[in-house]
Amino acid sequence: MTVDEQAARSFYWFIDARLDEGLRAQYDAPAVEKYREEYSAAKADHDAFADALHGGDQDRAEELLELLRNRASRWKAHAEYPEPPVTAEDAT
Numbered sequence: 001m002t003v004d005e006q007a008a009r010s011f012y013w014f015i016d017a018r019l020d021e022g023l024r025a026q027y028d029a030p031a032v033e034k035y036r037e038e039y040s041a042a043k044a045d046h047d048a049f050a051d052a053l054h055g056g057d058q059d060r061a062e063e064l065l066e067l068l069r070n071r072a073s074r075w076k077a078h079a080e081y082p083e084p085p086v087t088a089e090d091a092t
Helices: 005-025 029-054 058-075
Strands: none
Touching (some): 005 029
């Protein structure tokens, strides 16, 4: 897995955009609170990723990038998902 700041930033921005869409679609107090919680968690993961990457802790950076990927995975079918889908050709 390639671990770089651009990949983490792409997932973070993607998560932020999907959370914004969800908030606009369902703007009420519970939706706002859920948005704040999920956004704060994604931001914390991204910030920790940047700290680990710049601090030379490759293992921690990889772990945090995987957390961002997992957060984004519920929108994997979205056209703007930061990674291309894995095809049968990729698996061989």
